[in-house]
Amino acid sequence: MKSYNGRPTLFVNDTPQVPAFYALTHAYGGRWSWEEVPARNLNNFCQIGFRLFQVDLWLEDLWYPNTDTLDIRKAQHQVRGVLDQCQDASVVIRIHVNAPFWWNKAHPEECTQFADTPVDTTLKAGPPYHNEEHDIHAALRASLASARWKQESGEKLVELCQKLAKTPEGNAVIGMHVAGGIYGEWHYWGFIDHDPDTGPAMTAYFRNWLKTKYKTKEALQKAWQSTTYTLADATVPNTAERLKTQDGFFKDPNQEQRTIDYFTAQQQVVADDAIYFCKLVKDTWPRPIVTGIFYGYLHMTFNRQTVGGHLFIRQVLDSPYIDYLAAPQTYWPDSRKAGGSGNSRGIIESTLLHDKLWFDEIDNGYLHAKNDFENIRYTERYDSTYANIIRRSALLPLMRGIGFWFYDFGPQKGFGWWDNPRYLASMQAEKQLFEKRLTVPYHSEADVLYVWSQDVFYYLKSAPLPITVNVLDHSIEQALRSGTVGDQIYDFDLDRVNLDQYKAVVFMNVYALTDAQRDFIQKKVAKNNRTIIWNYLTGYTNGTRLDLDFVKTLTGMNLERVPTGPAPSVNFLTPGYTYTFSGPVEPLVVVQDKSAQPLARLAGTDQVIIARKQEKEFTSVFCGLPLNGTDGFREIFRQAGCHIYNEQNDFTYANSGLLLLHTKAGGTRTIRLKNGKSISVPLKQGTTLLLDAQTGEIVLQ
Known part of the structure; x- marks a missing residue:
């Protein structure tokens, strides 16, 4: 990853790439690249010119109980399945570094505990359930503060890199997307409804964190305005303490520093974990390799940011071991559906300022009105409203100087979400346009x-x-x-x-x-x-x-x-x-x-x-x-004095000489360009247009 024409750019074999991927799902029924429906969809995207692909792997898939070494055959098979459909593909592996479920059962003392509820050991995950089943509940999961989990999973990640890099399949691997926590998105276990982490691992981490910050008992007690705790016996705050505020919505640092300290420590341990695993990949892989994580969510984070959000974003953005951040595009309905902005969940221009690339995960295939039809019924499955949504979802990140991947949950239902000639033709046209624009310097049009x-x-x-x-x-x-x-x-x-x-x-x-x-x-x-x-x-x-x-x-x-x-x-x-x-x-x-x-x-x-x-x-x-x-x-x-392109409450965006217009309703729009020229654009219901920002001429429709 390096700067190219004013924006962070992915290079493969010294060639700059349009950052557009196709990605298989992590879910059972559609995750294995060699199976019929995933293979078909990999081939579809290869045929329209995509050469960047992402596949999921879990340590669970390679690390078995009572064995000292990894069995990397599934990793090879997963990459080989992509190459069988696209021989010159470049592959990023989304590697989930969470402890295997058998490890959690063997080491309950290393697992997350909750301030508001006991761990529920009856919750099942792994075959025949999805691996992430019940992550958002009070499930048995290795604490993100567990030193033992971090060391042992780290050792297995190093082993995977060492072994896979020596295989023919390893030659096609250009990156590792390091995933952990809920859904691999580095949210703390159970955070939406529950209050982690009161377990021994987090308690020990918190005490060490306090020793680093305060150094003496007296300094701690002064900050906390309490003589109840020392550096040796400080505990994690309970739910009542976490929810308490002194001034309406606000916590007073003079009175509630104990809770503020805990949330800061919890946020740091998650960020440190992600950086640690990415560094292992960088240090171990024998060739240059790209590393990325899900991190930096702000929009649509369930109002529980202190518990499971990504508050150490500045430290992550400054890390030399992370090349890109990623997130699904916002799930806020008004943003995601037709007529919406399709806004990223992260703060994009800050990411670019720190020379990091951002990837939007486009996982909105469920918005298709008829997504339960079998894959051969193209006519029924094509929908112009949905086509309008996916065009906006792809064009906006490319215009902003970032990338995306189409994350396909479709194969688990028996077809690919985008397995339709008309969708694929649209994606091909978008990619070809931005391949030509790789040499156009990035320039913000925002005021x-x-x-x-x-x-x-x-x-x-x-x-x-x-x-x-x-x-x-x-x-x-x-x-x-x-x-x-x-x-x-x-x-x-x-x-x-x-x-x-x-x-x-x-x-x-x-x-x-x-x-x-x-x-x-x-x-x-x-x-x-x-x-x-x-x-x-x-x-x-x-x-x-x-x-x-x-x-x-x-x-x-x-x-x-x-x-x-x-x-x-x-x-x-x-x-x-x-x-x-x-x-x-x-x-x-x-x-x-x-x-x-x-x-x-x-x-x-x-x-x-x-x-x-x-x-x-x-x-x-x-x-x-x-x-x-x-x-x-x-x-x-x-x-x-800001420039207003459009008075009609549509989503309108401009960058680097292009103007995007995305609408839900039809009708004529008057677009006022920055050079003073006005153009009249008659639109059908549900339209995404790409215009030349200087002339108003249609570039893509």
Whole structure:
């Protein structure tokens, strides 16, 4: 992986590649490359020009009880099955490094335990069940803090690399996608509904982590404001402690550092695991090899980020042992279905800034209206609405400078999701277009910058909140359909971007800022007549305390806290519309500043909840409740001077000279190009068009 024309690029045998893969499923019934239906689909994609493929393997498949060495025949067979269908294929192996189920049973003391429920040893996984069966429940799984699991699985991964690299099949292997945790996505076991990990392995890890941080008992007790614990006997917080907050949604670092420390330690151990296994691959494989992981999820992460999310993203992005990150495209229905943005779950422009490639996993075949038909009934299985979705799903990542793989659950039902000549012809045309564009330099067309935080979750209640899913999934989807083009980065990358290109900066969920970050924003970001949208309580904590004055200083507005209602509503004034949150929002803050222009009021009151204020060097827009509504986003961006391509609430995106238009409804669209030219485009219902951003000419339809 190296930079090529301004973007991280995969090279195979010194040749740059369009980062487009076909991947078989991990699920039984469709996972083995040599079986009839998977083989047919591998061949389909080979015939349309795909040469990059991914297959799944589990240590379970190769590492048997009461044996000292791996049996790598299935690994060879899996790669050979791809080569039998495409002799010049390049293969990435998704290797699941989770301990085999027999290992978990043999070492229960090394397994995850839960603060809210006992381990359920009756839950079955492995044949005839899927290997990941019950991962999201309180199942018996090796703790991600287990030193023994890490060492022994690491030894087996090294053995696999050493043996496979010497085989003919190993010559076709270009990468290892290292998978662990729930679904191989490095989520902590059981995290959605349960509270891991109170087991001996995690407890020992936590105590060692505390010794590294605090060094003395006195320092620990001062930080925790308690004499109950020492470095030798500190325990993992229970569920009540984890859910407790001192200030509405927020944890006060002065009073709840014990819980914040635990979540930080748990997040670090997961990231350290992933980096450790990737380093083993890099160090062992005798030739250059690409390594990647599922990591960096922000959108659609079930409101449980502190327990099972990916908060150590900065450390992962900085690791030299990881070449790419990946995730399924967001499962948020409004984003994934027809008319939606197809947004990635990660923060893409930050990933590129750290010279990492990102891969979207396209696994949306289930959206096809008739996906239970057998594979030979092409007419019934072709659906123009679904074709529109998959075209958007493929074109958007390629335009953004990242890649994708079609992840095919179809074979387990007896056919491939994309086993249809019309789908395959469309995929072939897309790939051929971007092969020609490999030499076109990457250039962001965005003039909106969305800024996100992962660290903020340490200071939020670890439960579904009315603001979290709203901002991370619902609100951003509405913003992305405003007809503007935006980049998305993490707060820690503000000093890496070219701020001059952005006319509006939206701090989406950045309720935590260090003193240094806040200073940088005031000195570098809030300048040049830029519009800054402070979406809820930007910078409410600096990591040591909660303080509304932090927010007042950033926004330049006088803010006052008011009692919260059961489910607050916002009346946006121009354009006029109303939106309501799913429950109480606390703290709730309104604007009491006569020099600020009201943009929205708290429903049922005359209190200003969103306001704009002209400062000397920037325009400040404060949202006491998170901003919702495509029309509202568009109007704020219009006033900021951002370019609006399309007024019709479709998903519109531009990058590197191309313009993407994805719609659900038909009708004529007027598209205003940046050079001032306007074009009229008549559209059928459900259309994805690729246009030349300078001329408006259709490039692909």
